[in-house]
Amino acid sequence: MDTEIELKFLVSPDVGSRLPTLLQSYQVLQQDQQHLANTYFDTAELALRQMDAGLRIRSQNGEMEQTIKLAGSQVGGLHQRPEYNVPLTVHTPDLSLFPAQIWPESVDPARIQQVLQPLFSTDFQRRRWLLVIEGTEIELALDEGEVQAGERREPIHELELELVKGDASQLFELAEVLLKEGGLRLGAVSKAKRGYQLAGLSPSPRLRMLEPLALHPQYACEQTMVALLHKGLGHWQHHEEGWLADSSLEWLVQLREGVSLVHQTLLLFGELVSHRVNSGWIDDLLWLQQQLSWLDRAQMLAHLTADKGHYLRRLDCQKTLLSQLMAQQALLPDEAQLRALFYSPRYGRLMLGLTHWLYRQDWRAGLAPAQTAQLAAPVAELARQRLNDSWHILRHSALGKPELNGAQYIQQKGKLRRNLMVGLCFSELYPEVERIAFRMPWLDILRGIEDLDMLSPLLDLSEDLDEQDGAELDEWLARKQRFLLEALEQSRAQALLLQPYWC
Structure with a gap:
């Protein structure tokens, strides 16, 4: 053999x-x-x-x-x-x-x-x-x-x-x-x-959502970290292959979810691992996230232009808006640019560096005895600490204030995403009923913020319309924003009263 x-x-x-x-x-x-x-x-x-x-x-x-x-x-x-x-x-x-x-x-x-x-x-x-x-x-x-x-x-x-x-x-x-x-x-x-x-004997890659990792409270911190990194990298590469075969936006969105899981895992366990090794690939990881930062804008434009601008159907200026939005879409990275990204030296260096780090278990290099003991300890206590830290940051952000306007909500989108990703990393350690009851309102808030942000590409377009159409668009936007803000404020008030499931 x-x-x-x-x-x-x-x-x-x-x-x-x-x-x-x-x-x-x-x-x-x-x-x-x-x-x-x-x-x-x-x-x-x-x-x-x-x-x-x-x-x-x-x-x-x-x-x-x-x-x-x-x-x-x-x-x-x-x-x-x-x-x-x-x-x-x-x-x-x-x-x-x-x-x-x-x-x-x-x-x-x-x-x-x-x-x-x-x-x-x-x-x-x-x-x-x-x-x-x-x-x-x-x-x-x-x-x-x-x-x-x-x-x-x-x-x-x-x-x-x-x-x-x-x-x-x-x-x-x-x-x-x-x-x-x-x-x-x-x-x-x-x-x-x-x-x-x-040959049609094995399914082609299919789009899949990022699911929680099966965990047990007695799993060691190191075991959990490695499993999360493998899950994130697998999700990332699965959707890379899927995009290369299909090239639709949804594959890239899920690819970014895998990248985010890898990054979040490194942040969660970073204090426990060695930093003596060459970690240039971590800079490349941040670079890749920046390279994919346009995906939110792409999702907004895709939603607004879907079905010939069906979302804008009640506006008399629908056709004009649709034309302008499609012009914005044309400025986004195209398929050739994305293929060039996936075959670029820096993208390859990132993948190779992460692969090498996992293969050699470089996080162990030169660890102090206290760090080694922490890596071998059950993950349950670390999970509780990290969830508490993330919750503290969220509660003391703008999302914990008495009232927010639309711009303030949109500014908190990234912070809320990171908070929910921390919860996803450790979610299987806790009872499902309590966990879902706590997370669902915050997931609804994130969807509400995304819906609010969906209007962003339209905010500056009224200047290019005649007076009547511009006034109609402004009124329509104000009505949409008011409705979304009312729903967000109600959901947030209820979510802030919930007791954390990990305590």
Whole structure:
């Protein structure tokens, strides 16, 4: 058995022409080019897929080999999976050739063998370099070809960095050098998963809301922190893949939720972890949040222009407003700019830095004994402290004042979002009924603030209308704002009377 440790990148087509020049500064032990044809097998019921295993036969230079990859771990673009390889003489998989102990007790490989069938294939050229960097051997492989399932095809442009032997940190350092050249994006989806999706045997990415993490009060602080970071990163990458396939705004909004969870988790546990390591990627995390700050505006404009401006239907100047709002939409980042962001060196450095930090568990570096003890302590007490701190900040913000105007409510939107994210991080530690009773009014307030802010793009447009239309818009806006403010004030008065569920 071998355990792969590799970084996977999806790359732009021009990367292949740039790689040879870039690699001239490295010691190359071996360089070759291969044509690899792979057929993937499973049962009609996807018995192997259900145990997170992948079975393929690879044909290369007239020789065949069957490989099974078992369930492993994946963080960012780092993949670690145990695999078993066995030579074959015929193009038919034989599960009996694999060690018997690899199969779970509930799995009968003989039964699976009887109903195996080919599902999809990959066919690509692999250009391969075996590098030596300070005694560490790394195989760099550039794959270019296609995934095929029946008549359906998808291109393959991937770069894999696999640790052959030595220090895994060299894998990340090489990856960072490559990322500086641009055109690379850490990939969370394997060729096999793409093949299952292309064959219609695995669902394409679906939009999903950020849900609470299952927790227990006795979970250690470190265990909780790591689980929250993995959840945030997984949510982020899932919706990155979804946007690249669909490019609708909702994917980006959920991607931002994943980024926010990662950031909030670092803030919640930051006092317990080491800061001696290089954490430049944290600056990149703040940069990314700034790069996505236009999403609120995009959501407002999308709502106002939906269904040909249906929201504005009672206004005589609807068509004029719709035209102006659509002109504002045209100024927002477009699909090409966003794709460039996801393939940019700084975005890649952020993903790689976070992945490396999680892989090496760098938060432990040089910890004092007191910090180590805090990390090992049950998370319940820390959760109570953080929820109290967040609640104190909220109560002493403008949201705790006797009365607010519209502008003041909108200014508190970010603070309320952060407060609710803290609650989401620890919510499963507390009884559901009490938790929901406390959170729902504040979620309603956040939705009310967002509805109020939805009117912001219209506030300056009355100056561009004639006197009659401008007066009509101003009156309409004032009526909408008055209604929303009354509802917000009532909800806030009730929410401030609630007793915190964590006390």
